[in-house]
Amino acid sequence: xxxxxxxxxxxxxxxxxxxxxxxxxxxxxxxxxxxxxxxxxxxxxxxxxxxxxxxxxxxxxxxxxxxxxxxxxxxxxxxxxxxxxxxxxxxxxxxxxxxxxxxxxxxxxxxxxxxxxxxxxxxxxxxxxxxxxxxxxxxxxxxxxxxxxxxxxxxxxxxxxxxxxxxxxxxxxxxxxxxxxxxxxxxxxxxxxxxxxxxxxxxxxxxxxxxxxxxxxxxxxxxxxxxxxxxxxxxxxxxxxxxxxxxxxxxxxxxxxxxxxxxxxxxxxxxxxxxxxxxxxxxxxxxxxxxxxxxxxxxxxxxxxxxxxxxxxxxxxxxxxxxxxxxxxxxxxxxxxxxxxxxxxxxxxxxxxxxxxxxxxxxxxxxxxxxxxxxxxxxxxxxxxxxxxxxxxxxxxxxxxxxxx
Amino acid sequence: xxxxxxxxxxxxxxxxxxxxxxxxxxxxxxxxxxxxxxxxxxxxxxxxxxxxxxxxxxxxxxxxxxxxxxxxxxxxxxxxxxxxxxxxxxxxxxxxxxxxxxxxxxxxxxxxxxxxxxxxxxxxxxxxxxxxxxxxxxxxxxxxxxxxxxxxxxxxxxxxxxxxxxxxxxxxxxxxxxxxxxxxxxxxxxxxxxxxxxxxxxxxxxxxxxxxxxxxxxxxxxxxxxxxxxxxxxxxxxxxxxxxxxxxxxxxxxxxxxxxxxxxxxxxxxxxxxxxxxxxxxxxxxxxxxxxxxxxxxxxxxxxxxxxxxxxxxxxxxxxxxxxxxxxxxxxxxxxxxxxxxxxxxxxxxxxxxxxxxxxxxxxxxxxxxxxxxxxxxxxxxxxxxxxxxxxxxxxxxxxxxxxx
Numbered sequence: 001x002x003x004x005x006x007x008x009x010x011x012x013x014x015x016x017x018x019x020x021x022x023x024x025x026x027x028x029x030x031x032x033x034x035x036x037x038x039x040x041x042x043x044x045x046x047x048x049x050x051x052x053x054x055x056x057x058x059x060x061x062x063x064x065x066x067x068x069x070x071x072x073x074x075x076x077x078x079x080x081x082x083x084x085x086x087x088x089x090x091x092x093x094x095x096x097x098x099x100x101x102x103x104x105x106x107x108x109x110x111x112x113x114x115x116x117x118x119x120x121x122x123x124x125x126x127x128x129x130x131x132x133x134x135x136x137x138x139x140x141x142x143x144x145x146x147x148x149x150x151x152x153x154x155x156x157x158x159x160x161x162x163x164x165x166x167x168x169x170x171x172x173x174x175x176x177x178x179x180x181x182x183x184x185x186x187x188x189x190x191x192x193x194x195x196x197x198x199x200x201x202x203x204x205x206x207x208x209x210x211x212x213x214x215x216x217x218x219x220x221x222x223x224x225x226x227x228x229x230x231x232x233x234x235x236x237x238x239x240x241x242x243x244x245x246x247x248x249x250x251x252x253x254x255x256x257x258x259x260x261x262x263x264x265x266x267x268x269x270x271x272x273x274x275x276x277x278x279x280x281x282x283x284x285x286x287x288x289x290x291x292x293x294x295x296x297x298x299x300x301x302x303x304x305x306x307x308x309x310x311x312x313x314x315x316x317x318x319x320x321x322x323x324x325x326x327x328x329x330x331x332x333x334x335x336x337x338x339x340x341x342x343x344x345x346x347x348x349x350x351x352x353x354x355x356x357x358x359x360x361x362x363x364x365x366x367x368x369x370x371x372x373x374x375x376x377x378x379x380x381x382x383x384x385x386x387x388x389x390x391x392x393x394x395x396x397x398x399x400x401x402x403x404x405x
Numbered sequence: 406x407x408x409x410x411x412x413x414x415x416x417x418x419x420x421x422x423x424x425x426x427x428x429x430x431x432x433x434x435x436x437x438x439x440x441x442x443x444x445x446x447x448x449x450x451x452x453x454x455x456x457x458x459x460x461x462x463x464x465x466x467x468x469x470x471x472x473x474x475x476x477x478x479x480x481x482x483x484x485x486x487x488x489x490x491x492x493x494x495x496x497x498x499x500x501x502x503x504x505x506x507x508x509x510x511x512x513x514x515x516x517x518x519x520x521x522x523x524x525x526x527x528x529x530x531x532x533x534x535x536x537x538x539x540x541x542x543x544x545x546x547x548x549x550x551x552x553x554x555x556x557x558x559x560x561x562x563x564x565x566x567x568x569x570x571x572x573x574x575x576x577x578x579x580x581x582x583x584x585x586x587x588x589x590x591x592x593x594x595x596x597x598x599x600x601x602x603x604x605x606x607x608x609x610x611x612x613x614x615x616x617x618x619x620x621x622x623x624x625x626x627x628x629x630x631x632x633x634x635x636x637x638x639x640x641x642x643x644x645x646x647x648x649x650x651x652x653x654x655x656x657x658x659x660x661x662x663x664x665x666x667x668x669x670x671x672x673x674x675x676x677x678x679x680x681x682x683x684x685x686x687x688x689x690x691x692x693x694x695x696x697x698x699x700x701x702x703x704x705x706x707x708x709x710x711x712x713x714x715x716x717x718x719x720x721x722x723x724x725x726x727x728x729x730x731x732x733x734x735x736x737x738x739x740x741x742x743x744x745x746x747x748x749x750x751x752x753x754x755x756x757x758x759x760x761x762x763x764x765x766x767x768x769x770x771x772x773x774x775x776x777x778x779x780x781x782x783x784x785x786x787x788x789x790x791x792x793x794x795x796x797x798x799x800x801x802x803x804x805x806x807x808x809x810x
Binding site for chain 2: 009010018037042048064065098101111121146352358370386388389
């Protein structure tokens with residue numbers, strides 16, 4: 001039998017699992033005390049729902065779950081699809097379905113927290129997992145910019161609690177991005193394709209982006225003008241005449257409010273090069289970049305059309321997702337230790353005295369985490385291992401604690 | 406698009422999600438303070454591992470995940486299996502694999518906590534879900550009866566914390582069960598099949614069991630003798646001469662110790678009719694039955710051979726799993742409320758005053774969970790909904806809280 005975990009997934013050792021729990025609880029605590037409420041959806045979703053969800057590239061990464069029994073036989077015989085379920089690739093599609101299914105029972109606007117596993121059949125590489133945790137807050141039923149302000153402010157609070165150091169929030173609006181591209185001379189129907197290329201700016205640089213756009217056979221003059229924008233990114237104030245004033249003043253309002261609330265703890269700035277991959281975003285998009293570690297640690301945006309697919313009427317929605325695995329990775333590498341956690345004690349006992357041992361251990365459990373362990377044959381060697389495992393001390397049941405140092 | 410969650414899975418509303426978190430945290434807290442440590446494994450496992458795992462009936466309930474790309478094409482062309490992954494049906498197989506994969510990094514005996522989703526393609530019915538949470542503690546690397554004593558005592562502590570009322574622990578040993586069946590006159594090779602039938606005693610009664618055994622074409626005299634045992638269940642003391650003394654004294658030791666630790670808060674008793682379905686159990690098996698609600702709320706046993714399948718040497722192991730969904734169901738139905746949770750306040754604000762509103766809300770957040778909500782058009786109607794959603798009170802930003810009652 002194979003002893004490794006499935007490719008792209010992880011087994012977590014006790015210290016890692018403890019850190020994951022600690023971080024998720026911190027996030028949940030901040031979100032909950034800020035008035036968002038946790039909801040839960042299944043990790044398995046209807047295959048057709050997933051397929052129709054505007055998930056962009058992620059739709060190619062769905063793990064499909066096979067039909068069973070008669071259904072499978074029928075599909076095999078008839079040449080139909082062999083699967084009818086899939087693992088969710090994010091938490092936004094499930095949330096939209098959830099809202100459609102439960103909106104009569106929810107207080108609107110619905111301010112939801114989701115923390116859960118999602119699955120993508122990514123090519124395994126450092127920092128890309130096939131099973132990973134997302135932590136989202138979303139607000140469904142409000143189109144006011146104040147919703148973005150609160151989402152960004154709350155996410156920033158959670159990030160500040162986690163000790164990843166200083167960070168910057170980047171914000172853009174899909175409508176501004178589209179206007180800018182049109183002002184360069186690109187046609188309406190090429191905008192999605194250009195955005196996909198533009199989104200790779202981080203990885204392939206300006207030259208790579210220009211080359212890919214040329215390969216796509218787009219208008220040369222437009223590409224050239226676009227290159228000028230990349231050299232000297234547009235500011236919000238420079239957008240006059242290019243873009244309708246609604247989207248611009250909306251972003252300005254968000255930046256002003258978030259800046260006032262930030263207390264200097266983090267930055268927020270407009271960035272016309274911010275795309276965010278998902279096809280379902282319709283308005284603001286935002287991302288948090290750690291000032292010390294590369295890559296985004298959180299991202300989100302407004303998706304006003306996705307829920308409409310379920311209920312046939314448009315419902316405004318906006319969400320922000322913390323890149324949990326990125327933060328977990330950063331803290332693991334930096335040797336982060338959980339503050340104020342109870343010290344661990346190994347209490348050794350003789351098996352036939354288990355009752356006394358449990359009673360003795362219970363006496364210490366207000367103050368310590370006490371693990372009962374049968375007295376080993378070779379005490380010295382064993383205590384080395386106990387120390388290695390991060391225990392503060394040990395004792396025989398009923399005797400005094402000896403520190404391991 | 407389909408708005409219902411996939412058949413056999415649930416969407417959880419905020420109050421339900423909060424109760425699930427509360428209960429899982431309680432369990433984790435008890436287990437952790439008793440010296441067990443949480444580990445985490447992926448929900449997806451290698452399909453062959455799952456297939457070879459002695460999971461009994463559960464092997465027929467595995468959700469298979471399809472191969473992808475070239476692999477899938479090759480399988481389709483060559484008539485091979487179309488899947489290479491599956492969703493885990495319990496947490497014991499993943500734990501065994503995990504132990505094999507990580508044992509050099511673990512302190513032995515490994516005292517592990519697992520809380521996670523498992524998946525079974527059950528025929529949907531009340532109380533049977535296709536995605537559900539299991540909460541397990543396991544000890545790997547100890548064959549002493551003291552391990553069972555501590556597992557049972559710790560699980561009982563967790564159950565006591567959750568307010569499901571009084572309960573009884575039933576205990577048996579697979580070796581005793583087998584000896585009893587052999588003493589009735591059944592052949593060694595029919596024991597597994599008989600156990601599967603015997604396990605249904607709860608559902609189909611004695612007559613059903615007898616009928617099914619007859620259908621299976623087993624020896625009539627043996628069935629008759631077995632019927633006598635069912636009428637007058639054997640006690641531990643009545644097992645002399647039927648069964649080796651090791652298993653009997655082992656169970657006696659466990660019962661004596663657990664009884665002494667229980668402080669009269671719960672019962673423990675021997676029950677020769679206790680089977681537990683899993684094929685991998687080799688020694689003690691146990692189950693917790695609520696005195697008030699029917700069905701098991703926890704179950705477990707010793708599986709000394711499962712880990713050997715991964716590492717080629719036998720490693721003793723024993724585990725206890727809390728039936729989380731059963732307990733969640735009981736508490737939901739009984740209208741359980743979470744003790745000492747912070748009261749919820751709805752704070753209404755004008756969108757353009759979001760900064761002030763957030764600052765005002767933060768002032769109250771030590772004491773309350775404050776949800777910011779844009780001032781609605783029809784205040785009276787909206788406040789009815791706020792009350793319905795379980796809020797304690799409301800206010801305009803910066804003004805005094807008014808109770809909703």
